[in-house]
Amino acid sequence: xxxxxxxxxxxxxxxxDLARRPxxxxxxxxxxxxxxxxxxxxxxxxxxxxxxxxLDIVKPRDDGIAxxxxxxxxxxxxxxxxxxxxPLIAEALNAGASAQVRNAATIGGNLLQRTRCAYFxxxxxxxxxxxPGSGCPAIGGENRSHAIFGGSPHCxxxxxxxxxxxxxxxxxSVRVAGPAGSRLVGIGDFYLLPGDTxxxxxxxxxxxxxxxxxxxxxxxxxxxxxxRDRASFEFAVVSVAADLVIDDGIxxxxxxxxxxxxxxxxxxxxxxAALIGERADAxxxxxxxxxxxxxAEPLAHNAFKVELLRRTVRRALQVAGGKA
Amino acid sequence: xxxxxxxxxxxxxxxxxxxEASQSMLDVLRDELDLTGTKEGCGSGDxxxxxxxxxxxxxxxxxxxGAEAEGRRVLTIEGMSHGDKLHPLQQKFIEMAALQCGxxxxxxxxxxxxxxDRNPNPSETEVRFGLAGNLCRCTGYDKIVRxxxxxAAEQRETTR
Numbered sequence: 466x467x468x469x470x471x472x473x474x475x476x477x478x479x480x481x482d483l484a485r486r487p488x489x490x491x492x493x494x495x496x497x498x499x500x501x502x503x504x505x506x507x508x509x510x511x512x513x514x515x516x517x518x519x520l521d522i523v524k525p526r527d528d529g530i531a532x533x534x535x536x537x538x539x540x541x542x543x544x545x546x547x548x549x550x551x552p553l554i555a556e557a558l559n560a561g562a563s564a565q566v567r568n569a570a571t572i573g574g575n576l577l578q579r580t581r582c583a584y585f586x587x588x589x590x591x592x593x594x595x596x597p598g599s600g601c602p603a604i605g606g607e608n609r610s611h612a613i614f615g616g617s618p619h620c621x622x623x624x625x626x627x628x629x630x631x632x633x634x635x636x637x638s639v640r641v642a643g644p645a646g647s648r649l650v651g652i653g654d655f656y657l658l659p660g661d662t663x664x665x666x667x668x669x670x671x672x673x674x675x676x677x678x679x680x681x682x683x684x685x686x687x688x689x690x691x692x693r694d695r696a697s698f699e700f701a702v703v704s705v706a707a708d709l710v711i712d713d714g715i716x717x718x719x720x721x722x723x724x725x726x727x728x729x730x731x732x733x734x735x736x737x738a739a740l741i742g743e744r745a746d747a748x749x750x751x752x753x754x755x756x757x758x759x760x761a762e763p764l765a766h767n768a769f770k771v772e773l774l775r776r777t778v779r780r781a782l783q784v785a786g787g788k789a
Numbered sequence: 790x791x792x793x794x795x796x797x798x799x800x801x802x803x804x805x806x807x808x809e810a811s812q813s814m815l816d817v818l819r820d821e822l823d824l825t826g827t828k829e830g831c832g833s834g835d836x837x838x839x840x841x842x843x844x845x846x847x848x849x850x851x852x853x854x855g856a857e858a859e860g861r862r863v864l865t866i867e868g869m870s871h872g873d874k875l876h877p878l879q880q881k882f883i884e885m886a887a888l889q890c891g892x893x894x895x896x897x898x899x900x901x902x903x904x905x906d907r908n909p910n911p912s913e914t915e916v917r918f919g920l921a922g923n924l925c926r927c928t929g930y931d932k933i934v935r936x937x938x939x940x941a942a943e944q945r946e947t948t949r
Contacts, residue, residue, distance in 0.1 A: 471793055471810035471856045492854070499813070499852045500833050512810065514857060537846075563922025564900065566834055568846040569853070697921035698835075 466503060473514040477674065481644055483513045484672035491515050491674060493535055494570035496562075497578040504588040506579075506595055520676050521571075523547065529682050531640075534573030534675040538562070538628070541572060551680060553687035553706055557631035560691045563698045573675035575628045576639065576655075577667065581700050582611065582622035593619045594663045601663075609766040610702070613758070613774075615728035620663030621764060624656065624729050625700050631689060633722035633730035634706035637680040643673040656729035666729075685710045685718065688784035690777050692725075701725035703773045705733075707781040709745070716740040716749065721757070721781070726774055735759045736778055745786045754779035793856040799824070800868025808855035815839045817855035818865060826866035826895045830924070837923030840896035840903075841865050847903035849922075866895035869902065877940045878902055887936040889927030897923045901937045911941060 474480035483489060490509035492498050493516045501507035521535040525546045532541055532554075541547055542558035562570065579585065584602050585592045591599035603611050603621055611621040629652065638649045655667055669675070685708035693699040704724035710717045719740035721733040735756040743749035757778040758771045792807040799822065808817050815832075818824040818841070830838030832851045839850040842864040869876045878901050881887070888894040897920065904911060904919040911919065916937050917930070925933060 466811060468809070468811050470791070471854065473856070473859070494852075495854065495857075496834055496849075496852050499854075502811075503832060512854070514854070516857065539846075563834075563837065564903070564919055565837055565840060565847050565849045565922040566852075569848045697918055 467505065467508045469502075469509050470511045471514065472511060474518060477515075477518055477520065477642060477676065480513055480515050480518060480674065481642065481672060483511070484674070485644070486511055487671055489513055489672075494537070494566075494574045496566050496570040497574060501579060504586060506586070506588050515674070516571075520573075525550070527682070530680050532572050532678045532680065534640075534677055535571045538567040538570050538572065538575060539564070542567065550682070551635065551687075553631045553635060553689055553708060554628065554680070556687070556689035557627040557691075557704075557706060560689060560704070561627040561700075572628070572678055575626050576632075576675065576678070577669070578625055579666075580622035581625045583607065585622060594622060594659075594666075597662070597664050604764065607766065608764040610700075610725075611764055611767055612728045613726050613761040613763045613767060613770050614731050615658050616762060616764075617659045617661065617663070617728075619661050620659035620728065622659070622663070622728060623725055624666075624727065625724075626730070627689070627691065627701065627704060627724060629656070629730040630701075630704055630722045630724035631706045632678060632680065633732055634687075634708045634720045635680050635683060636720070637678055639675055640677040640679060641669060641673050642676045643670060647676060649679065652730070653732065659728050683708055683710075685720070686785045688781045690781040690784060692773060692777055703770055703777045705774070705777045705781040707778075707785040709740075709782070709785045711745045711786065714744055716743050716745050719753070721753075721778060723757070723774060723778070726761075726770055733757050733778065740782075747783070750779055750782035750786065753782065795856060795859050797858040797861055797863060799863045800865060806855070810854070810856060812855045813851050814841070814843075814853040814855050814858055814863075815850035817858070818850060821855075824865050824867050828892050828895055830892065830896075834922075835924070836893070836896075837900060837920075838893050838896040840899045840923065842899060842903055845903075845906070847900055864899070866899055869898060876902065877944065878905075878937070881936040881940045882933070885932050885936045885939070887928060887932040893923060893925040893927075897925065897933060901933075901940075904937070905941055905944070909941060909945060911938070913938060 488510035520533045691704040708720040739753040828838040830836035
């Protein structure tokens with residue numbers, strides 16, 4: 466395997482300095498990066514260990530919560546204030562990975578995990594994400610797990626994070642730090658569509674670091690429903706995060722995001738719009754769910770996701786709507 | 790590539806070693822420290838055979854760099870018994886035949902210990918969820934789950 470040097474950063478500024486080298490990579494939980502390195506997909510010359518930076522704080526405020534990028538998934542999922550006020554985040558985190566991985570993996574790393582597309586992960590088959598210009602065998606090949614939204618002629622790989630789906634439904638923002646300072650990017654702008662540059666997945670530039678995720682307060686009732694091929698330790702075939710504000714039985718605000726279906730976490734805006742002003746009942750949920758797959762472009766093996774997404778939306782609305 | 794000097798605590802013993810940057814904690818345990826109880830299964834975090842506890846967190850040693858152990862407290866299967874006295878989970882696994890080939894067993898025991906340390910009164914569902922990161926191709930899991938639930942019940946009995 467490709468050998469690398471190791472440097473332990475003690476301050477964010479030092480980590481950013483070290484990362485001026487284009488062949489450097491940040492490592493924190495390591496749960497994805499070391500898999501990619503072992504598969505020969507990530508080949509950094511320098512691993513910058515950022516796991517000891519003081520960016521692991523979970524800080525609730527009246528108007529929201531700031532979750533440090535280096536907070537471990539398990540710590541965030543177990544945080545009593547996250548569980549009480551942002552249960553969608555806790556549910557999404559607990560729906561993913563294993564105890565071992567949740568204990569090691571970080572919030573920032575989770576958002577930056579690479580796709581589970583088997584062609585990408587193979588390390589040697591053509592893949593425009595891994596070897597730009599080499600082609601996309603998924604489009605004409607095995608594409609059961611691939612995207613029905615946001616694909617391009619160059620890539621149809623889905624984004625694998627459950628957390629990112631919950632954050633998309635909560636209108637969270639990502640705080641990005643670089644040599645020139647820090648900026649806040651809405652999660653909807655953070656991820657890029659593959660277009661003709663599928664190797665670029667986020668707006669994060671070389672040497673930039675996620676420091677935190679900011680999540681606004683929500684009065685909504687939430688549900689995260691994840692459909693997968695086995696009950697635990699498995700990526701989503703389809704998942705839906707719902708956040709509903711219901712006043713006097715009427716839907717005042719609806720936010721729906723889906724995983725397993727898009728090349729990035731996918732907001733279901735037409736289904737959301739169908740709910741606003743409606744009585745929060747089974748008929749309205751059915752009507753909204755029917756809009757969930759509008760615009761889908763299924764491939765040879767994943768057309769089942771079109772109907773599965775509608776049903777998963779209906780289930781998420783029923784669960785969220787049923788919560789007092 | 791220069792080696793990294795690491796000072797850490799393994800199974801209660803202050804330990805120092807030199808490792809290559811690209812050696813995993815699993816490589817260090819097995820190849821540098823002769824602690825071969827921790828097994829390599831998949832090498833990619835999917836099977837849990839290399840489970841260890843680092844600062845009270847259950848992790849996969851294959852997805853941790855040896856250099857990352859600096860200043861940490863590491864517990865491996867070798868540190869689970871008290872001398873010749875087996876940990877109750879180890880004893881129960883033997884009594885209930887909760888193992889066959891034994892490759893998953895060290896990781897399964899460490900994961901079960903981490904689970905009970907956090908949750909002394911787990912439901913069967915919680916045990917199955919907590920051990921989802923540990924694959925066993927022999928037992929069908931049932932004996933393992935029952936062994937963990939039995940130990941939990943006995944430990945609650947003795948601490949009552």
